[in-house]
Amino acid sequence: MTRFFTSGFSHLILFIGIFIMIAPVWMIFASSTHTSSVINMDGLQLFLGDSFYENYLRVLLYQGGFFKEITALKMFFNSFIMATGVALLSVVTSLMAAYALVYYRIKYATLLFWIIFITILVPLELRIFPTYSVMAELNLVNSYFGLIVPISASAIATLFFRQFYKTVPDEMLESAKLDGANPWRFFIDFLVPLSKTMIVAMLIFMFVFGYNQYLWPLLVTSSEQYWTVVMGLKMMSGSIVHRFAFVMMSMVPPILIIIILQKHFIKGVFQDK
């Protein structure tokens, strides 16, 4: 009986938590399917209206910005490129950096690692002007390259991969060597598949990180062509329902990525056991 009570109680708490998180999202979604006049007169709506297609289509295709050069669709495209670029590039670089730090006989490898690690304490915001001037010198302002590269070295991912590599037994490397594997083959045939789970986790993490960038894209793009979704959230003008629709849509890509990759993530966890 007490068991039922406690488990019932904890479920209740969980449901309250879920409700607190979901309710505002639902209200925005429900409201975004009405016309602006309904919202302006009656406030936020709890039930679905019938302007879903009309609102969402208009938001996607509306030429926004000061120069009417950008649509929401293009923003999604930009954000997708940026987030994917950041995720792939940072995972690849940190995989390789960790490999070099752990397996190559580098003098002061530990010191080097901690120097990399300390960069966590120096967030982008702090070094944003020097970074910008480097990008400007290199003529990379207003390009996808400029959006992606400066935020694609991840100390955290390097830390995770390094700690993981350190748990891989030496015999595995030795055995692979005797089986004729060169360093590159050992990396591709062993370390990468063995860290698959972690790679997927890092891809998700870095995708969301890249997607959520605001300050850096704002600074490095002057052309509206390169606006991202998160910038768009700020820049959006138009009626309230359209903004709501845009907010709703802006949540879709990260959620999609998590749903798609999560399968591999869980599969990986179970297979490696």
Added chain:
Amino acid sequence: MSFLELNKVTKVYPNGTKAVHETSMNVENGEFMVFVGPSGCGKSTLLRMIAGLEDITEGDINLDGKLINKVDPSERDVAMVFQNYALYPHMNVYNNLAYGLKNRGIDKQSIEQKVNDAAKLLQISEFLQRKPSMLSGGQRQRVAMGRAIVRNPKIFLFDEPLSNLDAKLRIQMRLEIKKLQQKVGVTSIFVTHDQVEAMTLADRLAVINNGIIEQLGTPIEIYNNPKSLFVAGFIGSPQMNFIDGELKNKTLFAEGFEIKNVQSDFNGEITLGIRPEHMSQSDSGLINLSVELVEQLGSDNLIYGELKNKKDFCYRCPGNQLIEKGSKISLNINDNNYYVFDKSSGNRVN
């Protein structure tokens, strides 16, 4: 020229540990060589230098007529079975076996042929699609062996491959390794600190102590003719009994008894060694033992007791010979089957 030649091989680790001292030996083609010795004596280090996993500080290693000091492990064509198997956890058994072949650029069909042959030989054909985590200890052991065999290397190196198995499986795998080696005929070096394993597997045996080969020979040579106190104590189970004494003009004085006409010109403090199985009971024997413990093994009985000077002593007698706990027995040494060692240097002197 021998198949494998070690010439004054020395290993000093970067931290200054001298693990192997000027070791020289030859291993013939097809021979089963065993390195045996206590923990930390440098067996693995020696093996790993042959494999190329450790740099050689000084000396030369020749394999099949070629100096291999600076040859990369991947080019040496040696295969090694590790203590914890080091199977590749993310590959199934088939790929574990095939991996080394793929790296050598062998075509798919021959790989399949070779892997299937090796799997059949080791009776792991039905597990080929499984991951190593889904195998038992003994099956993993077989996969590790299969990975070595499939490449048909110049030499097999085993680093205590049986020590993770339970006693029964260990004996079974020991037999299988020996049979397999005879069938395949590949030169093998096997490292162990278990002297029974060493005796049963070896064509020849190297007893290593503190980075030095104390003695090299066939198991029976070493058992019958240990050259030093260390080898005498290490080979043979139960261990050889040791009694301190003195040798003067061919007469050996030990506590409570003496032996005349010892075949030795040595004079001074000695240690007398007698194997438990080299004695028999007699009414007026040399050695008097008060029995404290009797282990009945069936075929044999092990009698443990104390000498007059309270030193432990062991006697092995046939299983039908009943000796009571607490009784006193007296023993004679059979056919002068005793060993005399210089007490200070440990060298054999008779």
